[in-house]
Amino acid sequence: MASRLVIPPAALLWLAGERPARLLVIGAAGGYPGLLLHAGHDVTVVDRDVALVSAVRQRYPELHVVAGRGEALPFDPGLFDVVVSIQNFHTFAPGLALSEWARVLKPSGWVALAYIKRDDSIPWVKKLARIIHSRLPEAMRGNFGDESMDHLAASPYFPATEYRHFRLWAPCSRAELQAQARAATGVERLKPTEFDALVDEIGQLYDDYALVPDPLHLPYSLVGRRGLVDHSELTATMTPDQTGLRLI
Secondary structure (H helix, E strand, O other), X not given: OOOOOOOOHHHHHHXXXXXXXXXXXXXOHHXXXXXXXXXXOEEEEEEOOHHHHHHHHHHOOOOEEEEOEOOEOOOOOOOEEEEEEEOOHXXXXXXXHHHHHHHHEEEEXXXXXXXXXXXXXXXXXXXXXHXXXXXXXXXOOOOOOHHHHHHHHHOOOOOEEEEEEEEEEEEEOHHHHHHHHHOXXXXXXXXXXXXXXXXXXXXXXXXXXXXXXXXXXXXXXXXXXXXXXOXXXXXXXXXXXXXXXXXO
16 A cells, blocks of 8 residues: 555545544554544544554554454443544454444444555556556455445444445655565565566556656545444343243
């Protein structure tokens, strides 16, 4: 993913709301807690990686940072207005995570899930993919994990959900585009001459499409699902199955 990729303000507003809110951000990676903090929210971050938690606390002293698991949150019920998970929902057990996230939300709160993924619909990006696939068939296949967001729509804790899509653009220099080849899956199996030819071909693609001195802009999409919490499932009375065995 491009290092200069920035989430647009409209996407941040949709994820976290227009007014300052108390947010729980699941996961400390990616710089997303800092973006939400700078947008004016009161942000708490939970992550199982203790080293990452420590690094985020040092970078953003204003954040509330806790080491913990997304499926077993160390918080009392009803503390947060919004729970935000960006780029990592597929790493959790959805049933366990969503029930926990529902528990810590206020009655009017919601969960916001998002993934940032490369948009391969642009002609020059399609050509880039063909060039890379000609030598590295398994690279640039777009397995981002965003399909996991379907679990939100199926959850009894979030019966009302909505889907949104935002376009993002990341400036990309010639060297940064060629770095796509160096980071591609399977590149270590190429012979030096094959690798050099691949890098040269990507460089030529850049020269064909870039309007120097302006860089090319890699297209990305932020896709998200947002679900309003329903606490009735958490407080429903359990009725024993009348067809079960009766012990005397």
